[in-house]
Ligand SMILES: Nc1ncnc2c1ncn2[C@@H]1O[C@H](COP(=O)(O)OP(=O)(O)OP(=O)(O)O)[C@@H](O)[C@H]1O
């Protein structure tokens with residue numbers, strides 16, 4: 001059984017103007033579908049990545065996975081427990097302590113007035129757990145020194161702060177870590193340190209990652225499986241090798257062709273056409289059809305179902 | 321000075337502080353030729369923006385140029401001030417920043433912004449300028465350009481705004497464009513559009529470009545030559561293919577190795593330990609020595625290694641592999 005089961009997950013935000021403005025300006029209610037009917041499984045001890053451009057719904061899925069946000073429809077099961085519907089408090093507590101989240105901004109996510117020791121121990125001490133020597137042990141584990149426990153966050157560089165965030169996430173011995181752009185604020189040489197650390201920990205501690213990133217190169221490097229999102233919909237799911245060598249959805253193809261290549265000296269590409277549509281009024285049928293070079297009449301009429309195409313799952317009428 | 325549009329000689333920028341003088345740009349040298357794109361890469365805080373801002377006279381106090389020379393089309397410009405600098409900048413240098421809103425006036429219709437800029441720097445009539453404005457928007461790929469002249473900046477998407485900024489940067493027909501992280505805030509697909517646009521326009525017009533970015537992939541695809549900055553200094557300068565495929569400086573080599581792109585199929589990325597030194601704690605000698613696996617005593621002592629017309633500022637540059645014969 002998969003560790004995470006995401007089933008027909010949908011999240012709609014009400015982004016209407018205030019009631020009075022709507023009445024005066026005669027505006028209808030505006031509903032934004034951030035995540036639309038997304039389904040995927042994450043196997044235990046694997047790294048599953050969600051990629052997509054800004055606004056494609058990555059973070060919204062991540063927040064629903066850790067229970068920070070309720071689905072409008074569908075569900076997320078973590079080890080068969082639905083965080084937003086489970087009523088047994090004990091089960092819920094256990095499930096919650098198995099999940100941690102790491103965010104993009106290591107500056108904003110650390111309380112500047114707390115010492116590193118308090119920051120790392122907090123998730124455990126809040127549950128009344130034993131924290132003697134815990135922060136020191138974890139600091140060593142993430143490549144810092146146990147002496148750092150007495151310092152404050154501002155005394156560390158960006159990469160070191162992200163290590164502190166990782167140490168805090170590890171404190172409650174989670175099985176699953178949802179990482180939302182954990183290295184996007186870091187320089188590449190520091191990003192390499194953090195990615196290597198994350199891989200080591202995953203292997204040594206048997207962790208499962210739901211990894212969120214807009215950076216294709218990072219995702220290619222770290223993942224066992226990748227889901228590509230476009231306008232809140234999962235359009236393709238494949239292994240990194242399959243996806244990068246042989247992308248099957250026209251959007252994946254466009255995205256991969258547009259990404260800069262280290263050996264692309266003087267490369268002249270036809271850049272992608274058009275822009276991502278307004279999520280409040282998404283296109284009918286396949287959301288990608290207005291920009292798709294091979295779209296047919298069926299594409300604008302009917303939303304494609306996910307189906308298996310040569311070892312990948314693809315939501316496209318024409319992929320083969 | 322043959323073809324060089326911009327020549328920077330021993331440029332140094334300093335910031336006086338209570339704790340001492342900081343040097344965010346330390347004796348750097350490079351030229352950019354007509355029609356050439358010079359990429360400037362380096363990690364956050366390396367001094368890339370400071371160096372660019374020094375050229376356009378946009379250093380924020382208390383930072384100031386304390387040494388070296390900047391030449392634009394054979395004229396020395398580092399001592400220009402106030403109105404002289406402003407006029408030169410408007411006429412000869414176009415600017416594109418990461419956030420397009422810093423270059424656009426939110427209260428003015430974009431057609432007016434383009435027209436005014438042209439009227440100030442070119443000898444043409446208002447009528448003609450307005451026609452040229454529509455053509456400029458069309459050229460950067462704004463659909464139905466003539467109708468969009470009356471739109472305000474906030475009515476455009478981020479990618480479209482950056483196109484407008486490029487149109488604005490180019491409309492006075494400058495000989496140099498300084499683009500500081502022009503695509504960093506944009507999505508991959510929009511980034512590809514903007515980069516292709518910059519490349520095409522500059523090639524067609526022979527404009528020289530200084531492209532500042534921390535994205536090695538963007539540099540590889542876009543630049544002709546690349547300058548790698550580290551702690552305010554030039555670590556390496558050369559033809560982009562040479563620098564990317566056979567880096568000489570250990571820092572450049574580490575930078576390449578740590579990009580996931582370059583290490584396809586490897587389980588672990590190569591990493592450089594530690595991080596860039598702070599300006600308040602610059603090591604003696606080569607600024608990279610505390611992180612460098614090849615460092616010897618000579619690296620830890622002054623005088624520090626300099627480019628001196630060569631490709632890398634390193635006492636022990638990595639040897640090029642013998643020419644692979646086909
Ligand atoms: N609380 C909210 N209220 C209204 N709209 C929201 C809210 N959170 C997200 N959205 C919208 O939902 C869509 C998906 O947002 P989300 O943050 O999940 O995207 P993302 O893929 O993480 O993007 P990014 O790469 O920019 O982080 C966007 O259009 C966003 O504007």
Ligand SMILES: Nc1ncnc2c1ncn2[C@@H]1O[C@H](COP(=O)(O)OP(=O)(O)OP(=O)(O)O)[C@@H](O)[C@H]1O
Nearest residue numbers: 335344363364365366367368369370371382534599
């Ligand atoms: N007023 C100031 N006082 C002290 N140091 C400053 C000041 N302004 C800038 N610096 C320092 O100058 C150095 C160069 O900054 P610069 O903005 O040029 O870096 P950059 O290479 O453009 O980095 P990024 O990729 O983050 O844009 C940095 O170390 C920065 O901290």
Ligand code: SF4
Nearest residue numbers: 606609612619634635
């Ligand atoms: S000069 Fe020395 S320390 Fe600096 S990069 Fe070269 S080998 Fe390393």
Ligand SMILES: [Mg+2]
Nearest residue numbers: 058059060180
């Ligand atoms: Mg996000």
Ligand SMILES: [Mg+2]
Nearest residue numbers: 368369370500
């Ligand atoms: Mg900068």
